[in-house]
Amino acid sequence: MSKTFYTTTIPGNGHWSLEVRRGTFMKITDLEGGANVGMLFYNPRNLLERYNAPDTLKCQHTFKLQHGNCLYSDMGRIFASITEDYSANGKGNWHDTVCGNSNAEQITAQFGKRDYQKDRNNWLQNGSDAFLVELAKYGLGRADMASNLNWFSKVIADDNGNIKLDTQNQVAGNSVTLRFEMDTLVLLHACPHPLNRAENYPFKSVQIELGEADPVSDDDYCKNFRPENQRGFQNNALYYLAAK
């Protein structure tokens, strides 16, 4: 991942969407510690094909997402692979994909009402509305909002299924790199994780770098991480047979 061609910063209440071509990498860096990045994927050729969290988790027998995991569409194909997952304190990253987003009611109750006139672009945006804004730009709506990724947010469960956000290793410098295996419409926001119990709205900005990824080799870590991922890559190859 040597050829970075674009770098930007998304403020900790911001949202963005962009189409990335297969073979592109996206590196996301937590600049201050404690960031959360909500993310959804759609196939720009057929927007009905979208990221599917349950399929992603069950086919890799995992609840957490880490280096090596692939991110699946509901059509058995891989949107992106987690090719790097850097933990600045060495304790390892762990990313959530089951808790969804903060919403307006929750943000209002916890931090106060979203008020552009008072706060301007430091307003208290919530993840659900951030996605609704980006979805609408592509003719999509709340029916299309699937369970999203929450990068950098470690959600742990006890034996009875009670969950909480473990923030102790969410430190500045953590980064995760995605290699896109399909042309992908990416929607993202940097709003707080819904289980974040901070007293004040956590404005935690992230850096996003885009560049040209190295080609996928036969011994690629993600492709060989599980036999299911090998079959996912086969489905991608089949999809692009006609497009070559």
Place this chain on the structure above:
Amino acid sequence: MMVNDMSLIESTLQPENSTARHYVAAGDYFLGEIKQGQTFRIVDLEGNQAADVLFYNAKDPSERYSAMDTIRNQKNLYLSAGTKLISNANRELLEIVADTCGRHDTLGGACATESNTVRYSLEKRCMHACRDSWMLAIGEHPEFGISKRDITHNINFFMNVPVTSEGGLTFEDGISAPGKYVELKAKMDIVMLISNCPQLNNPCNGYNPTPIEVLVWN
């Protein structure tokens, strides 16, 4: 995996007083409306069956059961008696009011022919799957206004998918048994779409898909 016995709640409703009974064979679907205030029961007739279920606001199917909002709201991954099923508009659709099984899954999603190619083999793409049952249901019943974009993360009643403290996800043999049931009360007029799971490749049905029954009380 330990299941908290306190979550087992038996119903006092009697089948002979029900207003409707629907037998759903293995591999078939059920699509129908439940009115606000009605209570319904899904019975695992022969045991170890998985019922893959989606719920919609009957007046607007873009409002639907949301696994992530339900999980976030109760801060717990599993569904059992007392669980409020939350919509993507952050409203309560239903509540689980009785449950003799103890735990139901909402992380594992439904089987699809496409995900089956990833999980098992590319050559298993033509085996029947839950999502195909849902697709047939919405294709045969356009009057419900449900399309593919509304088909999303579901509940797997009677399925046991424990998460470990290390972040693993395991598909365990069902904790259900013949006659076990779950009962829900509708908090608004809802549409229920069930796929009675046809999966033959994993233990969610004990490799033997069997019928379920839906009973409704006013």
